[in-house]
Amino acid sequence: MALSKKVDLDKLSDEATVVEPTYGTRYLDRPVPRYELPDASMPARVAYRMVHDEMNLDGNPTLNLATFVSTWMEPEADTLMMETMNKNSIDQDEYPQTVEIQNRCVNILARLFSAPDAETAIGTATIGSSEAIDLAGLVMKWNWRRRQKAANKPTDKPNLVMGHNVQVCWEKFVRYFDVEPRFVDLTHDRYVIGVDEALALVDDNTIGVVGILGSTYTGEFEPIKELAAALDDLQKKQGLDVPIHVDAASGGFVAPFTQPDLEWDFRLPRVKSINTSGHKYGLVYPGVGWAVWRDKAVVPEDLIFHTNYLGSDEPTFDLNFSRGAGPIVAQYYNFTRLGRHGYAQVMSRLIDTARRLAEGIDATDHFDLISKKDALPLVCFRLVGDHAYDIFDVSRVLRERGWIVPAYTLAPKADDISVLRVVVRESLSRDLVDLLLDDLGRAIERLERTGGLADTPKPKGKRQGVC
Numbered sequence: 001m002a003l004s005k006k007v008d009l010d011k012l013s014d015e016a017t018v019v020e021p022t023y024g025t026r027y028l029d030r031p032v033p034r035y036e037l038p039d040a041s042m043p044a045r046v047a048y049r050m051v052h053d054e055m056n057l058d059g060n061p062t063l064n065l066a067t068f069v070s071t072w073m074e075p076e077a078d079t080l081m082m083e084t085m086n087k088n089s090i091d092q093d094e095y096p097q098t099v100e101i102q103n104r105c106v107n108i109l110a111r112l113f114s115a116p117d118a119e120t121a122i123g124t125a126t127i128g129s130s131e132a133i134d135l136a137g138l139v140m141k142w143n144w145r146r147r148q149k150a151a152n153k154p155t156d157k158p159n160l161v162m163g164h165n166v167q168v169c170w171e172k173f174v175r176y177f178d179v180e181p182r183f184v185d186l187t188h189d190r191y192v193i194g195v196d197e198a199l200a201l202v203d204d205n206t207i208g209v210v211g212i213l214g215s216t217y218t219g220e221f222e223p224i225k226e227l228a229a230a231l232d233d234l235q236k237k238q239g240l241d242v243p244i245h246v247d248a249a250s251g252g253f254v255a256p257f258t259q260p261d262l263e264w265d266f267r268l269p270r271v272k273s274i275n276t277s278g279h280k281y282g283l284v285y286p287g288v289g290w291a292v293w294r295d296k297a298v299v300p301e302d303l304i305f306h307t308n309y310l311g312s313d314e315p316t317f318d319l320n321f322s323r324g325a326g327p328i329v330a331q332y333y334n335f336t337r338l339g340r341h342g343y344a345q346v347m348s349r350l351i352d353t354a355r356r357l358a359e360g361i362d363a364t365d366h367f368d369l370i371s372k373k374d375a376l377p378l379v380c381f382r383l384v385g386d387h388a389y390d391i392f393d394v395s396r397v398l399r400e401r402g403w404i405v406p407a408y409t410l411a412p413k414a415d416d417i418s419v420l421r422v423v424v425r426e427s428l429s430r431d432l433v434d435l436l437l438d439d440l441g442r443a444i445e446r447l448e449r450t451g452g453l454a455d456t457p458k459p460k461g462k463r464q465g466v467c
Contacts, residue, residue: 068425157205191217
């Protein structure tokens with residue numbers, strides 16, 4: 001969430017400190033404070049209407065082509081979520097069936113991710129992949145520290161190797177948990193981690209290497225099998241046993257159904273943990289993520305907390321304690337509703353839709369495709385040639401029609417390349433793709449005629465516009 005700050009009311013006009021709904025004269029005899037708790041209550045229907053109207057200023061989720069997060073579920077799933085949102089999933093004794101549902105989901109994922117012995121695999125639901133990544137990172141740090149102590153080596157300088165294209169949650173992990181980040185730079189012809197470049201950064205203090213199954217920037221799957229082979233060879237030569245964590249936030253629900261023979265998961269012994277986001281291509285509303293380890297022995301016991309004040313001994317491994325059961329239940333609904341065939345069908349159609357969009361963009365002489373076919377269902381592209389306008393102007397003009405298409409720069413050291421990215425989700429129909437292509441063409445025609453937009457904001461920092 002964005003950081004919020006206290007508003008200095010003395011610096012605001014009286015009108016700026018209150019909300020005055022147009023229908024207020026029917027139900028309210030005075031304006032409603034914006035930044036202070038009102039003294040009096042109001043009718044429920046008025047409070048609802050006031051908040052509802054303000055929320056209309058948000059973007060249309062269907063036209064939000066920036067986000068990987070699901071914006072549509074079946075009505076039955078909506079109902080299940082509402083029926084279970086008032087259950088706190090952490091209360092294992094009071095809501096034992098919610099715990100059972102989570103256990104089933106973890107088992108399903110362990111098998112989907114090819115755990116060699118799914119009965120010894122272990123995992124947990126999280127608020128999203130950010131929490132799952134923190135948990136996986138802590139496990140890597142704890143296990144590295146234990147190995148260092150056993151070898152009488154220092155434990156004060158852990159590092160983590162990853163591509164500069166990682167999602168910002170990895171940068172949060174290394175900063176919050178005091179781990180040195182070792183980034184592999186991008187190049188103009190490589191937009192993901194390089195195997196040789198990653199290996200050159202590994203040493204005694206490396207707690208792990210991160211491989212991304214679906215880069216946030218371009219949708220590309222990183223060469224995880226090649227990373228594993230290189231680390232296997234390194235162990236043979238130097239004795240360094242460095243685990244791989246796979247960040248499958250987006251690809252964990254895509255690759256098993258679109259490229260089942262791709263080896264990226266627990267089929268590779270070097271892969272010790274995987275995170276994925278149920279609220280992305282798991283097809284659930286936010287927020288639910290999953291962290292899975294190939295074997296329970298991987299997770300140190302001193303990271304697990306036991307409580308009994310809710311009625312029984314409850315082992316927990318999480319950063320966030322209380323959370324509604326709704327997203328977990330909705331995840332299980334999707335598993336049972338769709339099955340393997342249903343997920344494969346959905347992902348196949350999304351890939352087809354992305355291909356249709358890519359072909360339409362490629363047919364113009366204005367853009368160059370960055371994204372690849374055997375990856376996530378998204379289309380990433382950049383302007384070619386010299387123009388009086390740039391990719392950020394294109395994004396802004398599309399926004400005037402309601403399309404939310406992010407423009408951003410790639411990660412260092414390919415950050416002189418600016419791109420647009422369209423994430424294909426179930427709500428993006430073929431008809432909408434054709435309309436988007438039409439609007440994109442009109443945007444280019446307008447900008448060719450008028451030139452750039454002088455007041456279009458440009459990105460500041462690596463992650464602007466990327467989600």
